[in-house]
Amino acid sequence: MVAMTEPRDPPTGCAMFGIYSGLFRRRRSASMTSLHRIDEAPAVAPLANPAHHQKPAVHHDASSLARRPNAVPVPAAQNGAVARAAPPAANGRGRTVTKAVNGAGGPRPAVEPAAEYTGMAAELDRMILDHQRVKGTTQLVRATSGNMMLHRNLGNLNAGATGTAVRSPVVERGGTAAANERKAPPNGYASSGMGNIVREPRTPAAAGELCRALSHRTDPEKLKEMGNEEYRQGHYEEAVALYDQAIMMDARRPAYWSNKAAALAALGRLIEAVADCKEAVRIDPSYDRAHHRLGGLYLRLGEADKAIYHLKQSSNESASADVSRAQSVKSRIAKSNDARRLKNWFTVLQEAQAAASDGADCAPQVMALQAEALLRLQRHDEADSLLSSAGAPRFGVDESTKFFGTFGHAYFLIVRAQVDMAAGRFEDAVATAQTAFQLDPSNREVAVVQRRAKAAAAARLRGNDLFKAAKFVEACAAYGEGLDREPGNAVLLCNRAACHAKLGRHEKAVEDCSGALVVRPSYSKARLRRADCNVKLERWEASLRDYQVLIQELPENEDVKKALSEVEAKLKDQRNGAAAARSQH
Structure with missing residues (x-):
């Protein structure tokens, strides 16, 4: 052959x-x-x-x-x-x-x-x-x-290249002449690079992307421009990666560090952004944009004094207005701390919310002040929503401790532990309080919160075990011990209400459920239990109100639908009977 x-x-x-x-x-x-x-x-x-x-x-x-x-x-x-x-x-x-x-x-x-x-x-x-x-x-x-x-x-080993079409006189086996047309480059060479073994790209688009990537890998300015484009499109992770590549090629350009800080801030990684901005300022102490960006980051994190310093170093048109905001944040945080020492929780909440509005929207201290005030004002659901929101700080223990100091981060942790307890997350509360105690063991307030969290968690666990064993009296007492350490805890109140209901003490069960709903209006389990106890007490109107709320919160729950229909029928019969009795008189 x-x-x-x-x-x-x-x-x-x-x-x-x-x-x-x-x-x-x-x-x-x-x-x-x-x-x-x-x-x-x-x-x-x-x-x-x-x-x-x-x-x-x-x-x-x-x-x-x-x-x-x-x-x-x-x-x-x-x-x-x-x-x-x-x-x-x-x-x-x-x-x-x-x-x-x-x-x-x-x-x-x-x-x-x-x-x-x-x-x-x-x-x-x-x-x-x-x-x-x-x-x-x-x-x-x-x-x-x-x-x-x-x-x-x-200078090349190349089987073909792209360019102007040239018809080959020989047709490959199984093909046609049209299918075997190849393109020759305008300069007569198969590739612009000499001394290389080059394969023909599958598509012109793929070749363009490859050339673009190879050229940009050696040009940090091009990488920065690509990062800027990704940032404008909202692709912040991609922007960070491109800025990182530019920094690896030339770490002496302050703009690369500053732009990366902007992308990190958009991702909520503010402490990392501060570090990159500080590097930009170190490289070029006269870099106005980096100073302004760094001041804004410090303001968001509640570091008002540092924010004021860097904002004053900037010649940005909005620098004077930003300095005024930073001064307002500093004043409001001070007032909130003073009100906290006096246990004036309304003032604490008001000043902390104003500080957040002025720019300290990601400051752990400001957020902890608001959450603690909401807890003391018996607004547990709002406190939990605040710390669970997308804007809540998500900093690691080490970086937060290094940035805010031991006392500042420990304070935030004990507030979070109390919010976790109020929401029934006892294991999380104990772990968080233990971390705070390890950071600041000499802090009396931290030690108190840690002991309370451990006692409440142990009482709730013991009560659950007794309830499963059908020892309702002992379980009721165990939940009561937990409430002594953590008064007004909605979960402990609801669990004790279940024990009262099992013992036929429906009036006490209604009281505990009402106490739980005061601090957590969205606590559906407590509302359902209270509605059921009111049915047992033939309080049809009170039960109807709870079921009407529940049907809005749980529209697909068949048990709630059935119970609502039954209560409506009972209430209708009761009203008809009352009307008939009045007509007889």
């Missing part, structure tokens, strides 16, 4: 020049000195054992050129009549040996080795030989000592 070879176009002028240049260099090197040749190598080696000289299977890899011996035999042509001349040996001792093979299928002829030689010429011939062995073609011609040429493409 005759192997198909790629069509070979006639060489162009550039190609012929390259060929003659290569021949000239080789002849010149042969006529000069024998420093790079083996002086005593015979022109032709005897073939004492032809079988011994048969070539073994060759496995090509990246290091094959380095391991190949210096002697370069001239291969016999295969699958067609092809002749090749070995390079002349030094001092004219070598002789040209030409072998020709017509056809295929016969025994492989012996190969007469040529004179051995070394240096760049030998290395290039080895590369040509490797390519011929792999491709099964002799169309690769060495043009110069520094380049290789395939199909007139100087």
